Amino acid sequence: MSPVLPVEAILPELRAALRQGTAAVLVAPPGAGKTTRVPLALLHEDWLGGRRILMLEPRRLAARSVARYMAATLGEQVGGRVGYRVRHEARVGRETRVEVVTEGILTRMLQADPALEEVGLLIFDEFHERSLHADLGLALSLECQSVLRPDLRILVMSATLEAEPVAGLLGGAPVLVSEGRSHPVETIYLDAPPAGPVEPLVARTVLRALREHPGDVLVFLPGEAEIRRAERLLQEMGVGDGPDTAGRAAGTAPGRPPDAPPTGGAAVDVLPLYGALPPADQDRALRPSPPGRRKVVLASAVAETSLTVEGVAVVVDSGLMRVPRYSPRTGMSRLVTVPVTRDAADQRRGRAGRLGPGVCYRLWTAQQDAHLVPRRTPEIREADLAPLALELAVWGAGPESLRWLDPPPAAAMAQARDLLRMLGALDDTGAVTPHGRRMAELGVHPRLAHMLLAGAEMGLGGLACDLAAILSERDPLRGADDVDLCARLRLLRTGGPGDAAALRRVQVEAAALRRALTGTVRGAPRAAHDTAHDTVHGAAPGADEAQAGGLLSLAFPDRIAQSRGGGRFLLRSGRGAFVPPGQPLAEEPFLVAAELADQGAESRIFLAAALTQADLERLWGPQIETERRVWWDREAGVVRAAVRQRLGALRLREVPWEDPDPDLVAAALLEGIRQEGVDALPWNREARQLQQRIRFMARLEAGWPDVSDEALAAALADWLGPHIRGLRRRDEVQRLRLGPLLLGMLTWEQRRALDEEAPTHVTVPSGSRHPIDYSDPAAPVLAVRLQEVFGWTETPRVGRGRVPLTLHLLSPAHRPVQVTRDLASFWREGYFLVRKELRGRYPKHYWPEDPLTASPTNRTRPRA
Structure with missing residues (x-):
């Protein structure tokens, strides 16, 4: 018999709300049971009319786990009345009434059947995560409800959601709140801000938790790389290798007294948990520990919600999370590690109090805790919107015609449409093309979808699937110096040293893409189908790595790059990029950058393939x-x-x-x-x-x-x-x-x-012609020696007599002794003082007492 969970107390109110209306919002904390109890509780409602319940989960791992749990509750195997459908995998049957799907699957279902004729209730679980697909799915579902299916019910569920805006978007839907059931959790902070890599601090804290507290330990880390590093550190410390190793490791930890008590003799299993992990390994992390054993689960954000990790009494929170960031400036997306938000930290902490009193170690200080950002930014504000723009084009609506909690940013949407036009998914009017519809059917990023379809038409479908798989999964040569994508191709095809787990995922993804591409090209025009079909399941003869660059350019046309020498490149978009020194690709005249940094004036290239000019001109000749x-x-x-x-x-x-x-x-x-x-x-x-x-x-x-x-x-x-x-x-x-x-x-x-x-010159009384300086149009200047203008009674004028010249009267040495525009006044008042000075300085020169009657001269003295 299943235990009674807190959400069950509010189920009657929820049933009544969905009988009276077509939408509701349910807020319930982690552990309340909303994910596993609500769908089954609504399964026999009259308004459902025998239709299915579709529940959306943000992550594949959670979708599988939730479906299996609900099926077990009914005493069935998954695929019966409860099934799931995630990318490349489905466990549903004719009897399936509750189907758990990931968000991208809902979009595909809506595009195939806009009325959702077989569905009576849509449940958006963990909506607070505000993924791009969740926002899009809700917008399309509201359009479906408004235009085609007024009887369709929509239920939005979350643990930390701000409910009122969502309720308003749903037309004033009622908000139901389940108080949940949570045991007290002691929170322990650091005394000083952390410094250096987080993994050593995590490992030390895990040792402390194993020594001081009973129960299993759930550790939150930002991603797979940190999980694997923390796992290695714990193994080096002796954790996870057999009975009592945690106690021995704790005894050797820095500051540990040699006589400290062990952990009670229990063996400790260190188990990773992240989305790309094989299902069997995921299940092992989620199952309760056998008697006499403890476990340390090193988890990514997948364990924050929906999933229940049995037996957890202690949480160690690294305080970090990994989120996608898209730069409209460069058109590139990248994952960045940022401090955890308040809502996520509280959800992580709550995991320690689901079974009884617990402990949460937060690897940050109480002062830092007070400054956490309240909640995560909706992905629609920061993500690459090319997939969203393609789905909207296939749907036949612009973003302005749909209802959103946060509308897509206009600049990012414009950039997304530009890319789709470049890929041939949209025509000049912005309408979706037949090629764009086939791209959307593949369910991968439009860049990769275009490469897959074009590669199949070129007879390179297998090679295109391999490339797309390498780009979709974790790099099996991550950390290697070689940025050449062809090195990954060789590893995929012939084997060699690398990340074996990542390589297996690439192989699985490549096989799934081959199946998806085969299904899509069946719907292509006959000529294209005949060319493509036989090449999807393997590289065509001669389809070797030399053609990888050409195919890659189909996915990343804006990142075709031309060498500028010395490993520096110019991208087609006009941005600069570089290949680290010593790389063979640094000397290539052309390449295609599949992965590069969004930093600085020149971006570092992390993954690329060489491109010949002949292939460039063949593939991109029309442009x-x-x-x-x-x-x-x-x-x-x-x-x-x-x-x-x-x-x-x-x-x-x-x-x-x-x-x-x-x-x-x-x-x-x-x-x-x-x-x-x-x-x-x-x-x-x-x-x-x-x-x-x-x-x-x-x-x-x-x-x-x-x-x-x-x-x-x-x-x-x-x-x-x-x-x-x-x-x-x-x-x-x-x-x-x-x-x-x-x-x-x-x-x-x-x-x-x-x-x-x-005039250019003026003839002065001495008979000489002197130039006029018009450099200042307001005050033209005539520079002349004083002795040459004896007898001149009035200041000469130009400009129809309107402008007196500014006279610069010079000494015999051609230095100004007087500047005036009123010569008559100078003769009366200033000349005698100037004469006295000049006679002393130039005694041989002629300085008459009466300048008006004296003879002008351009010599030392007038001629006799």
């Missing part, structure tokens, strides 16, 4: 653009012209363009002049003075052209363009005469007025 380009080569000082072939940012070929369009050459030359600046043109003194005189007149009168350097730069094509046709070099431009070009901008009347009103 290779031929452009005729004319540009200014600033370093050489010449206009160059070339015919280029480009694929995105990659330059594939370039040959000189022998007869470029003269207009393009002139435009490039003008651009070169613009880059170097107007002041780099061949200005001489006369041309600059002409420019200044025109600016002087433009300041006085309307209608004159603006010939400032800024204006000339902005209008190069107008005033300079007609005079450079046929020129291509900087030295040819330097032979131009700018004065006539500026005069060409004036009317005949303006030229005449320029000579009259802005």
Whole structure:
């Protein structure tokens, strides 16, 4: 007989809510029994009408375990009234009434049958995890309920969910809360923040827990790599090798007194638990320990919810979790390790109190605990949205027409659609293509789906399946220096040293992909099917690793890369990347990067395959653009012209363009002049003075052209363009005469007025002609020796008599002794002081008492 679980107290209320309405939200803590009790409790409701109950679990491991438990509750084997369906595996039959599925399976079922005719109730379990597939599945289910199946019931269940927003999304559904049953859990924090790798700290804490507390120990680590490292450390410490080894190991731990008591003589089993583990090993970790034995379960986040690890009384929480992060900047996703969130930490802690009082060791300080983020970010905000965009296109709706808790970010959706268009899944209008529909049927990332289908059509279906499996599973050569994907292919086909468990998973995945691809190509056009069918279950003759790069480019067209030398590459998208020094691929002219870092200006490439230029041009010929380009080569000082072939940012070929369009050459030359600046043109003194005189007149009168350097730069094509046709070099431009070009901008009347009103020189009383400096249009300057203007009673003027010249009166040494625009005032008031000073300094020169009647001279003294 199954034990009575806390959720059963609320089942009558839940039944009533689903009889009266079509949706409900159930919040129940871990251990309340919601996952295993609720589906069976609703199985005989009248509104179900004999239809199935479909329950979604976020993880395959949980889906299998939950289905087996419910089947055992009914005294049956899984596949009877209770079954499950996960990717590449199904245990269902004609009698199945409760089907536990992973979230991607629901999407496939909805796409195949939008009305879900065989389903009466959809249960979204552990919805607080907010996976991308869960959000999509709920949005599509609500659309199904609204348009096609108003009688479809939807139940959302969670342990830590903020219920009100979900209830609002479900149209004001009732929220039911089960208080659950939890024993007190003592929480132990670190005294100081942890430093260094987490695995040694975990191992030491496990030893302490085994020594100080009874029961099994559940350890939470971020992923498989950390689990395996912690497992090795515990084995090196003697844990897991036989009776009483935990006690002996504890006795040798740092700070352990030699006479400390052992762990009671019990043998300790160290058991990993993560999603990619074989089912038999998963079951072993979940089963109760035999009498006289204890276990330490090293688990990833799969053990946070749904799964029950029997016998656990102690939890050791590393405080870390691994989540996907997508960068719209680079279009790449990667898994990152981050501190655990508050809701996840509380769920982990609760695992220690399900059977009785427990203990939770948190490997962080109480102060750090106070600053934990409340809950995890919904995956839809941070994930690669290409799979979501493809599913929506197949569904025939945009994201704006569906109901979401968090709508997909617009920028990430736009980038996802761009990728799908590049893969041929969407047409130019954004509608799904027949090829896109077949991609969606495969249930893998659109990149890999496109590669599988295209590879099958090329007769390389087996090779495509091998590549997709390698990219989908843990790298069997993780940690190796070699980034070459073909090294993994050789390992898969011929064996060799590597991660044996990871290699087995790759082999299983490759076989499953072959089965899926065979089913999909049956629905392809006949010609494609005939080409593809015989090559799916093995590489076609000659389909060796040399073709891997071409196939990989079909999955990652934006990551085709061209060498820039020294292991540095330029991606088609325009970003930089590099292969670590010493790698053979560093010398390849082209490669395809399947995995690379999303950090810095240049991303490190972790996994890639070489690509020949011949394969690149064969596969991507329609997207290779031929452009005729004319540009200014600033370093050489010449206009160059070339015919280029480009694929995105990659330059594939370039040959000189022998007869470029003269207009393009002139435009490039003008651009070169613009880059170097107007002041780099061949200005001489006369041309600059002409420019200044025109600016002087433009300041006085309307209608004159603006010939400032800024204006000339902005209008190069107008005033300079007609005079450079046929020129291509900087030295040819330097032979131009700018004065006539500026005069060409004036009317005949303006030229005449320029000579009259802005003369170049002034004849002074001594008979000499001196230039006027118009560099300041507001105050033109005449610099002249004082002795040459004796007898000049008034300041000379220009600009139709409106502008007095600024006189710089100079000493015999040509140094200014007076600056004035009022010569008459100077004669009256300033001359006598200046005369006194100059007579002392220049006694041989002529300094008359009356400058107005004195003879002007350009000599030391006037001629007799």
